[in-house]
Amino acid sequence: MPDVDLLIRTAGEQRLSNFLLWHAAYAELVFLDVLWPDFRAEHYRQAIQSYHQRNRRFGAAPQLANHAP
Numbered sequence: 001m002p003d004v005d006l007l008i009r010t011a012g013e014q015r016l017s018n019f020l021l022w023h024a025a026y027a028e029l030v031f032l033d034v035l036w037p038d039f040r041a042e043h044y045r046q047a048i049q050s051y052h053q054r055n056r057r058f059g060a061a062p063q064l065a066n067h068a069p
Contacts (some may be wrong), residue, residue, distance in 0.1 A: 008047045010036045026058045042044070 004020055004027040012033040016024065030047040032039075 006030065006047065006051045008032065008044075010034055010039055027053055028056065
């Protein structure tokens with residue numbers, strides 16, 4: 001099974017509870033205040049939009065523009 005790219009957590013919880021802990025190591029996390037039974041396409045689109053606005057570095061440190069070696 002491939003690693004997770006996006007993990008959506010509902011119900012306002014901001015923890016993973018050991019769910020796919022190793023597979024989600026470099027996943028982008030989205031936390032929504034909506035309960036799972038109320039999760040709709042609009043919430044999914046919101047999560048996807050958030051995902052596309054992120055700069056994925058896969059654990060690499062951000063590059064500093066004025067960093068001298």
